[in-house]
Amino acid sequence: MMIQNEYFRNEPQEDFSDPHIIAKIEQGIKAFESKWFGVMKPRPVIIGGDEDNTGDYMDIYDPARRFRLLGRVRIATPDNVEKACLVAHRAFQKSLEFFWDDFDGWLLGRKRVIQKALELIREERYIIAPLISCEVSKSLKGSFGEIEEAIDFGEYYLSQVDALFERVRTRSDIETEKNMRIPVPRGPTVAIKVWNFPLSLSFESIGASYLAGCPVLFKPAEQSSLVGYYLVDLLLRAGMESDFISYLPGYGDIGEALVKNPYTAHICFTGSMEVGHKINVAAAVAVAENPYAYPCGTKRIEGELGANNPMIVTRSANIDDVVKAILVSKWNQEGRKCSALQRLFIVASPEHEFSKALMSRVIGGASSFEYGHPVFGKKRYSNNAVIDGEAFKRIKDRINECRKIKEPLLEVDLSDMEEDGYFIGPVIFEGIPHDSSLVREEIFGPVLFIFFVDSLEEAIRMANMYPHITTGIFTQDAKEKGQFIRGMMTGGKSGLIYVNREIVGAVAGQHQFGPINQSGSGYKLATPNRMRLFVNEVGVSENFLSQGVLFKNE
Amino acid sequence: MARRRRTHTMKILDWLGVDPMGWFLGDKDVASRLIQMTMIVSQTNDPDDIKKAFFGLLEPVKDKLPRIFSLLFLSGKMSSALLAYELHIGFRIFAGRFIGGNDMPSIVRTIRSYHAKGIKVNLDILGDAVFSEKEAQKYIDDYCLLFSELPKYGINASHDVSASIKISAAYSQIDPSNPDYSVGVICNRLEPFFVLAQKFGFNIYFDALEREYREIQFRVFERMHKKYGDTARFVVQSYFKDSLGMIDRLAEMRVRHGSPVWVRLVLGAYHSFEQYTARIRGQDIPVWTVKEDTNRNFRACFSEGVRRSLCMVSGTQNADHILYALKNGSSGTQLLRGMGEPYAFGALVPQGFPVCFYVPVVLTKSFAQGIGFLIRRVDDNTGPESFLARYFGRKMKGAVRTLKEGIEEIEWRKAA
Numbered sequence: 014m015m016i017q018n019e020y021f022r023n024e025p026q027e028d029f030s031d032p033h034i035i036a037k038i039e040q041g042i043k044a045f046e047s048k049w050f051g052v053m054k055p056r057p058v059i060i061g062g063d064e065d066n067t068g069d070y071m072d073i074y075d076p077a078r079r080f081r082l083l084g085r086v087r088i089a090t091p092d093n094v095e096k097a098c099l100v101a102h103r104a105f106q107k108s109l110e111f112f113w114d115d116f117d118g119w120l121l122g123r124k125r126v127i128q129k130a131l132e133l134i135r136e137e138r139y140i141i142a143p144l145i146s147c148e149v150s151k152s153l154k155g156s157f158g159e160i161e162e163a164i165d166f167g168e169y170y171l172s173q174v175d176a177l178f179e180r181v182r183t184r185s186d187i188e189t190e191k192n193m194r195i196p197v198p199r200g201p202t203v204a205i206k207v208w209n210f211p212l213s214l215s216f217e218s219i220g221a222s223y224l225a226g227c228p229v230l231f232k233p234a235e236q237s238s239l240v241g242y243y244l245v246d247l248l249l250r251a252g253m254e255s256d257f258i259s260y261l262p263g264y265g266d267i268g269e270a271l272v273k274n275p276y277t278a279h280i281c282f283t284g285s286m287e288v289g290h291k292i293n294v295a296a297a298v299a300v301a302e303n304p305y306a307y308p309c310g311t312k313r314i315e316g317e318l319g320a321n322n323p324m325i326v327t328r329s330a331n332i333d334d335v336v337k338a339i340l341v342s343k344w345n346q347e348g349r350k351c352s353a354l355q356r357l358f359i360v361a362s363p364e365h366e367f368s369k370a371l372m373s374r375v376i377g378g379a380s381s382f383e384y385g386h387p388v389f390g391k392k393r394y395s396n397n398a399v400i401d402g403e404a405f406k407r408i409k410d411r412i413n414e415c416r417k418i419k420e421p422l423l424e425v426d427l428s429d430m431e432e433d434g435y436f437i438g439p440v441i442f443e444g445i446p447h448d449s450s451l452v453r454e455e456i457f458g459p460v461l462f463i464f465f466v467d468s469l470e471e472a473i474r475m476a477n478m479y480p481h482i483t484t485g486i487f488t489q490d491a492k493e494k495g496q497f498i499r500g501m502m503t504g505g506k507s508g509l510i511y512v513n514r515e516i517v518g519a520v521a522g523q524h525q526f527g528p529i530n531q532s533g534s535g536y537k538l539a540t541p542n543r544m545r546l547f548v549n550e551v552g553v554s555e556n557f558l559s560q561g562v563l564f565k566n567e
Numbered sequence: 568m569a570r571r572r573r574t575h576t577m578k579i580l581d582w583l584g585v586d587p588m589g590w591f592l593g594d595k596d597v598a599s600r601l602i603q604m605t606m607i608v609s610q611t612n613d614p615d616d617i618k619k620a621f622f623g624l625l626e627p628v629k630d631k632l633p634r635i636f637s638l639l640f641l642s643g644k645m646s647s648a649l650l651a652y653e654l655h656i657g658f659r660i661f662a663g664r665f666i667g668g669n670d671m672p673s674i675v676r677t678i679r680s681y682h683a684k685g686i687k688v689n690l691d692i693l694g695d696a697v698f699s700e701k702e703a704q705k706y707i708d709d710y711c712l713l714f715s716e717l718p719k720y721g722i723n724a725s726h727d728v729s730a731s732i733k734i735s736a737a738y739s740q741i742d743p744s745n746p747d748y749s750v751g752v753i754c755n756r757l758e759p760f761f762v763l764a765q766k767f768g769f770n771i772y773f774d775a776l777e778r779e780y781r782e783i784q785f786r787v788f789e790r791m792h793k794k795y796g797d798t799a800r801f802v803v804q805s806y807f808k809d810s811l812g813m814i815d816r817l818a819e820m821r822v823r824h825g826s827p828v829w830v831r832l833v834l835g836a837y838h839s840f841e842q843y844t845a846r847i848r849g850q851d852i853p854v855w856t857v858k859e860d861t862n863r864n865f866r867a868c869f870s871e872g873v874r875r876s877l878c879m880v881s882g883t884q885n886a887d888h889i890l891y892a893l894k895n896g897s898s899g900t901q902l903l904r905g906m907g908e909p910y911a912f913g914a915l916v917p918q919g920f921p922v923c924f925y926v927p928v929v930l931t932k933s934f935a936q937g938i939g940f941l942i943r944r945v946d947d948n949t950g951p952e953s954f955l956a957r958y959f960g961r962k963m964k965g966a967v968r969t970l971k972e973g974i975e976e977i978e979w980r981k982a983a
Contacts, residue, residue: 026848029743030779038744154744161849328616329623331606333696333939340698366612377699381739392748395740489603490623 021172021522021539024164027157038153041139042388049144049239055085056242058093058262061100062255065093071262073239076150076398077386077434083147086238089261094230094270097259101201101228102276102308104256112198112226120178123224124171130220130251131167134160141212141243146387148239149208150397150434153387155346158518162213165521167220169539174224177544188565189558196548198226200278200309203271205292207283207317208400209349211237214317215244217538218281219258225547227278228257230271234284236400238262268292273299278309279546283351286319286455286480286531315546319455320532322483323356323476324516325497327469328367330487336374338487338515339461344382344439345517347399347459351528352483352509352517355456356447357463358472363443368465376423379439384427386434398434399458405435408458412440415451415460419444422463453479469493470500477504480531483519485511506530508537597631600624602942605661608654609938617654618647662934665905665944666693667926674713674928675720678728685916687727687923689901691774694929694936695736703756706736709930710760714769724768729800731774731925732757734784743779750786757787761795770829772800775836777844778807778853785813789820796826802882803872804835805865806854814868818875831901832869832892833882834861836943866891882925886910886966890973893920901925905944913967918974 028034057064069088075081089097112119134141142156151159181194202222206215211233219229233241245260261267265288272280272295282292296312304310324342326335342354361368385394399405415421425438443463445452452462466472476484477500484507486497494512501507508528509519519526527537536543557565607620621643625632629640643650667690668674678688692710697703710730722728735741737756741749764771773788791799803813814830821828835841838854845852855861865888872879873896880899881892884906892900901923902911911922929936 023849025850027744028848028850029746030781032782035744035746035782152744154742157744328611328613329607329620332610336698367610367616370610374698374702377701378739381698381700381703383740393742393745395742395745489607490620492623 019522021165021169023520023522024161024168026161027154029154037139038142042143045140045143045147048140049084052084053082055087056239056262058087058089059245059249059258059260060093060097061104061259062249068093071235071238073148073236074401075147075386075434076236076400077147077436078389079398079402079434084239086242086262089232089263089267091266091270093261094267094274097230097261098201098271098274098276100256101230101259104228104254105198105201105226108226108228108254108257109198116178119226120174123226124174126248126252127167127171127220127224130216130248130253131164133247133251134164134167134216137247141240143388144243145212145237145240146397147389149211149237149400151209151346151387152395152397153393154395156387159210159213162210162521163216166213166217166539169522170221170224170544173541173544176541177225177548189556189563191553191555191557193553195551195553196545197551199313199547199549201228201230201276202547203268203274203277203280203282204229204231205268205271205280205282205284206231206233206241208234208237209346209351210283211240212244214283215241219244219248221544222279222281222547223253223257225544227547228259230259230261230277232261232263232267232271235262235264269295272296272312275299275303275306276308277312279313279315281315281546283317284319289314289316289318292316313546315534315536317351317482317528317533318531319457319480320351320482320528321355321453321455321479322352322481322516323358323479324354324484325358325360325469325472325476325486325488326371327360327486327488327490327493328365329489329493330513331489332367332370332374334513335371335487336378338485339375340378341515342485342517343461344379344396344459345515347396347437348461349399349457350517351532352519352526353457354516355460355462356452356476356479357461358476359463359465360467360469360472361465362467363465372422372463376441379423379441380425382425382439384430384436384438398436400435402435404458405437408437408456408460411451411454411456411458412437412460415442415445418446418449418451447475447478469496473497473500473504477501477506480506481508482526482528482532483507483509483511483516485514485516487513489513506532508533508535594628594631597628598945600628602945604654605658606938606942608651608658609662609933609935612651612655614647614651617651618643621650621654659934662937662941665903665927665941666934666937667904667928669929669931669934671713671716671720675717675722677926677928678717678722681924681926682722684912685922686911687729687899687921689729689731689772689923689925691731691925691927692930693927693940694931695733696939697736697739699739703737703739707732707756707760711763713928713930714760714763714767718767727923729770729772729923730760730764731772731802732760733774733776734787735776735780741780741783743783746783746786749783750790753783753787754790757791761791761798765795765798770798770800772802772829772831775802775804775833777837778841779844781813785816792820792826792828793824796824797829797878800829800831802831802833803868804833805868806835806838806841806861808853808855808864810864810868811871814871814875814877817877818872821875821877827878829878829880829898830872831880831882832865832872834865834885834888862888869897870895880923884910886970886973889915890970893974894977899923903944909963909967910970914971914974918971920974 055070057066068090070085071088072085073083075083138160142153145156146153178196183192204218222229248258272292293314300307300311359368382396384396387394387397421440421442423441427436427438430436437459440460445462484501501510509525521539525537529535557563604624642653667677681688734753737753773784776784788801803810817828841854842852869879869892878898880901881889881897882901889900899921904924904926915922927940
């Protein structure tokens with residue numbers, strides 16, 4: 014079987030061992046505090062470069078200091094959505110003509126905008142990082158990682174956009190015909206993005222869509238609308254055409270209106286499985302009910318939805334490596350990652366020395382995490398709050414439901430911090446039935462479910478029972494590795510299979526992140542295929558034969 | 568009794584020409600499988616798991632293994648318990664070559680045996696894979712326990728025993744992006760050990776670490792040196808491209824604090840790891856990748872350190888470096904247990920040079936805690952750029968001769 018090598022150089026990670034970098038971080042935090050912190054004037058809705066300051070607004074609080082107002086954002090209205098979609102539609106039509114008449118000029122302009130945007134992100138990263146950290150309660154290290162990821166996405170799509178628009182001539186040996194396959198932008202994109210990676214995943218969709226010639230109607234998650242505003246402002250400063258990007262913060266009704274609008278061609282959605290399925294249905298029904306009102310035709314949906322990620326550990330694994338990977342996979346960003354570990358399968362009895370050693374070290378490690386604010390205070394904490402009161406209640410309710418079945422192996426009590434922020438410490442359950450909805454539903458929080466199983470085969474079968482985005486195994490046995498990969502491949506649910514490493518922290522251009530099955534549409538981020546979502550391929554076939562004579566005037 | 572048995576077994580192995588380190592020097596695949604096997608043996612007592620791993624890992628390369636392994640395959644076919652027993656014995660012998668003991672009596676014996684030969688000892692308690700605060704506290708408590716017990720065995724400041732500590736193991740939540748807080752926690756945790764060290768006259772070296780912790784390590788050292796003077800000592804890794812800058816910072820600190828700054832200059836303990844990490848992170852490779860560049864940097868750092876009045880100790884197994892240091896104002900030579908003996912007994916000690924041995928120890932019944940150290944030693948010494956890979960076996964004798972002859976040629980010794 015042929016293996017093709019793909020080369021991509023990632024953005025260098027921030028070198029925290031360099032004292033100059035630490036000094037820049039300090040300066041960035043000060044600049045963030047003076048420019049951004051607590052600005053009470055609501056950030057406007059932006060459509061076609063115009064700011065709309067008329068609607069209602071929402072308050073955005075710091076999850077780790079829940080009564081501190083970070084900022085305010087106007088809420089888009091249905092009228093805003095109508096107007097934005099029409100602006101995008103007109104911009105798209107105009108751009109298509111430019112695309113056809115002067116493709117090279119058209120593409121060069123788009124590339125320059127994204128290049129400039131990347132330049133600005135690099136320059137402003139010491140301000141962007143604390144903004145992300147405060148708004149979604151993420152460690153500074155995590156925020157810098159997200160910024161690097163955003164840059165990776167941009168660089169990757171820049172490197173692929175020429176190939177995306179390559180025109181292909183087919184059967185050139187037939188002299189009586191000229192047959193061409195020509196990629197053409199599809200239409201405006203709806204980007205409904207999630208709060209846990211508010212910059213990178215938003216920029217991923219916006220950047221790819223823009224480079225492919227599709228205007229973007231951007232609805233950030235309500236919890237991360239300030240980062241969303243910063244991004245749109247940055248893109249406009251980078252020279253993005255004002256009718257190619259709209260900023261439409263708000264709640265579910267805005268997302269729904271965008272999905273159903275006749276002028277939108279595709280929907281990039283990151284969020285829960287439940288909402289993802291609703292979007293699929295709503296988009297299909299809307300078009301089906303009145304197909305001729307939809308100039309872009311059937312809508313394409315690109316979803317990155319929920320997951321219930323499993324990891325399997327066998328007794329041949331190196332315990333130090335496993336402990337580290339479990340701690341990172343489960344509690345890095347408090348389990349608020351779609352790739353976070355939820356179910357841990359240990360192929361051993363609970364009494365086995367391996368299980369005992371592993372569990373005691375995982376419990377010890379999880380008990381040692383220190384929680385607090387990621388930016389302000391004596392320490393900049395790496396373990397922070399969950400996103401909001403709703404998430405806090407949902408996770409707490411699940412923990413209480415599980416407790417009715419069995420007491421947790423570990424529950425770190427952070428109740429004394431709840432007054433300040435939405436903090437929930439690590440929780441580990443063992444003995445909750447695997448087929449219970451308490452285990453089945455994605456928790457998106459710091460709760461780990463452990464299962465001791467007799468064989469690897471059983472672990473694989475159970476792991477495959479629920480949709481997942483990532484999965485992993487720890488073993489030093491080659492046969493076990495082979496058995497696991499085969500089992501997960503044929504299980505049909507794993508979008509990304511890891512061996513002997515943590516199951517979070519996928520890097521653009523390096524790891525193939527892109528959920529399949531119930532968790533997503535299967536497009537791998539930062540791959541050539543990803544950008545194809547935004548184009549149609551049109552075939553042009555010209556005949557040169559008439560009356561038995563060849564009339565060829567190329 | 569156990570020690571005598573180990574010594575006896577080592578002698579038999581030497582006589583037979585069997586050196587476990589040699590097994591790792593050949594085929595990379597075989598070496599990697601042997602390392603994996605060593606890790607599994609170190610962490611489990613389950614005979615069935617050991618047998619499964621042994622056959623799974625080593626049977627595919629059976630033909631490339633040393634002959635002694637055929638006996639193990641035979642044992643494994645007869646009984647998994649027998650195989651597990653033999654492998655555990657083998658692991659303890661292998662570990663014992665590098666690790667100087669696993670309880671107070673064995674550690675004290677090791678110190679005394681070195682001291683009887685006029686050699687100082689630097690003790691490093693292994694077990695730096697720390698994930699919890701309990702483990703981190705235990706790491707420091709073990710040092711306090713060990714060094715408070717030593718005087719009871721008659722080992723005191725006159726023995727010139729020192730410690731090597733890894734500050735990353737003193738705080739499980741150490742965070743390079745947040746250095747100030749980490750520095751505070753680590754200093755507080757180290758405090759009792761420094762009080763103890765000062766009371767009994769021991770010294771404490773801040774041992775080599777991965778690059779990402781270097782700034783935290785420097786700041787912790789700065790605080791402890793300011794408070795405890797030269798009880799606190801530093802280790803500089805010369806494989807870093809910017810290690811001269813670190814020498815500069817230490818020299819400035821010496822002037823600021825007004826007390827001697829002792830520096831152990833080593834090549835570095837994580838050469839491959841630093842390169843892998845930098846590639847993963849998209850950063851420039853921070854270490855010299857060509858051996859000769861590291862050698863030049865070692866010499867440059869050593870000379871600069873001496874020039875700036877730092878007390879420079881060489882901590883390398885490279886005969887040329889040792890010689891260079893001796894010729895250029897060395898304050899001592901440190902060698903690794905299990906590797907540096909030929910230099911010490913063949914050249915340095917007979918010529919009256921002060922030698923200190925870096926002796927890793929564990930304070931647990933099993934040697935499992937030392938596995939990370941052992942694997943790094945194997946990896947360090949079997950890489951293509953490794954000094955020991957080149958100076959293994961007979962070549963080592965040549966290196967010792969070179970060192971001996973070099974020492975005799977040192978001008979100031981001739982004059983004396």
